[in-house]
Amino acid sequence: MRTTRRVCFALFAGFLLFAGVAFAHHGTANYDTNKTVTVKGTITDFQFVNPHVIIVMDVKGDDGKVVSWQGELTSPNRLSRLGWSKSVIKPGDTLTVGGYPTKSGSPEIWIQKVTLASGEDLATGGGN
Amino acid sequence: MRTSSKFLVLAGIATLACSSGLRAQMGQPAGAGKAPAAPAPVHDLSGVWNMRGTPEQRKYLGSTYTADGPAMTAWGKEKYDAAKPSNGPRTNALTVTDDPVLRKCFPPGTPRIYLQPFPLQIINTPKEIIMLFEYDHTIRQIFTDGRAHPDDVIPTYMGHSIGKWDGDTLVVDTVGFNEKTWLDRDGHQHSDQLHVVERFHRVDMNNMVDDITMEDAKALAKPWVTQLHFTLHPEWDIMELACPDNQAFESFEK
Numbered sequence: 001m002r003t004t005r006r007v008c009f010a011l012f013a014g015f016l017l018f019a020g021v022a023f024a025h026h027g028t029a030n031y032d033t034n035k036t037v038t039v040k041g042t043i044t045d046f047q048f049v050n051p052h053v054i055i056v057m058d059v060k061g062d063d064g065k066v067v068s069w070q071g072e073l074t075s076p077n078r079l080s081r082l083g084w085s086k087s088v089i090k091p092g093d094t095l096t097v098g099g100y101p102t103k104s105g106s107p108e109i110w111i112q113k114v115t116l117a118s119g120e121d122l123a124t125g126g127g128n
Numbered sequence: 129m130r131t132s133s134k135f136l137v138l139a140g141i142a143t144l145a146c147s148s149g150l151r152a153q154m155g156q157p158a159g160a161g162k163a164p165a166a167p168a169p170v171h172d173l174s175g176v177w178n179m180r181g182t183p184e185q186r187k188y189l190g191s192t193y194t195a196d197g198p199a200m201t202a203w204g205k206e207k208y209d210a211a212k213p214s215n216g217p218r219t220n221a222l223t224v225t226d227d228p229v230l231r232k233c234f235p236p237g238t239p240r241i242y243l244q245p246f247p248l249q250i251i252n253t254p255k256e257i258i259m260l261f262e263y264d265h266t267i268r269q270i271f272t273d274g275r276a277h278p279d280d281v282i283p284t285y286m287g288h289s290i291g292k293w294d295g296d297t298l299v300v301d302t303v304g305f306n307e308k309t310w311l312d313r314d315g316h317q318h319s320d321q322l323h324v325v326e327r328f329h330r331v332d333m334n335n336m337v338d339d340i341t342m343e344d345a346k347a348l349a350k351p352w353v354t355q356l357h358f359t360l361h362p363e364w365d366i367m368e369l370a371c372p373d374n375q376a377f378e379s380f381e382k
Contacts, residue, residue, distance in 0.1 A: 029219040029220060029221050030221055049373065050369050050370065050373040050374075051369075051373050051374045075246070075369060077246060077262060077367045077369055078245070078246075080367070081364060
């Protein structure tokens with residue numbers, strides 16, 4: 001997938017993120033869609049499965065402590081049509097993910113943006 | 129300008145600036161919006177289609193068909209108020225919702241199946257048009273062999289559908305619904321008197337519209353009308369998506 005197209009999509013999705021695209025996702029009650037959070041860490045698990053693709057990462061906080069963060073994306077059916085495969089990322093890779101945090105403050109994200117170590121973004125389909 | 133509106137404008141600018149790249153990312157078929165599409169084949173809706181609303185529709189199409197919702201009877205409103213949807217503005221958690229699709233993996237029903245955000249394939253056979261939906265491999269059979277609805281139709285989730293060509297429009301009439309489905313993902317309800325009429329028109333090779341009218345004397349005070357837009361994706365296959373996988377997910381979304 002060419003970088004230009006990815007960047008364009010990331011811009012679009014990024015702006016939609018802040019515009020608060022609505023109610024296609026179930027159970028949004030758990031997430032605070034008025035805030036965003038971004039974490040960078042090392043992937044420990046990547047489940048490319050229905051109903052939601054899940055990325056688990058070890059993230060070192062400002063206090064130096066490592067916390068395990070979990071993020072969910074949309075169905076692998078939709079992501080595969082945006083260029084993902086089950087091996088597009090893997091445990092051990094460095095990754096930056098951004099999205100909506102939970103209202104409880106738990107280390108979980110409804111992922112809207114995924115950036116590889118190279119700086120390239122993977123299209124996320126708006127997280128739905 | 130409100131912050132969210134500002135970002136919508138920026139999204140619009142980003143779209144215009146990156147439009148052909150964006151179309152590629154959104155999986156639109158090559159050539160969409162560039163050269164005029166080939167004309168529609170005659171009496172042929174076959175292909176893999178993705179339902180994608182207009183920008184205005186996308187504000188509510190994640191969970192329902194119109195901005196204002198239906199005019200409900202007292203019966204319909206009481207049931208709507210009591211429902212606990214997970215989609216739409218009443219965002220109940222997965223462990224709280226009573227949405228039969230999310231809780232019990234019930235087939236979504238017609239026309240709610242179009243709101244499940246996955247493509248469908250339309251297949252012609254001599255006696256019926258088959259709609260194969262990626263969502264939980266749901267199937268609709270639209271009988272085109274001239275039959276009428278049975279007098280004692282067996283109630284089903286998806287209804288009994290018969291179709292007939294009226295010029296270039298396929299008119300599909302569906303009755304015989306059980307009461308185990310919701311009309312949409314917002315929690316609007318229907319009774320077994322639900323009657324759905326669809327008018328499918330393939331505008332050109334790549335685009336199809338479905339004008340839908342839902343009537344239900346018990347649940348709806350007047351017919352509820354919408355128009356859904358579909359885009360052809362010859363580069364896509366229908367994939368598997370099995371509802372029981374959703375149940376395994378409930379522990380993730382507490």
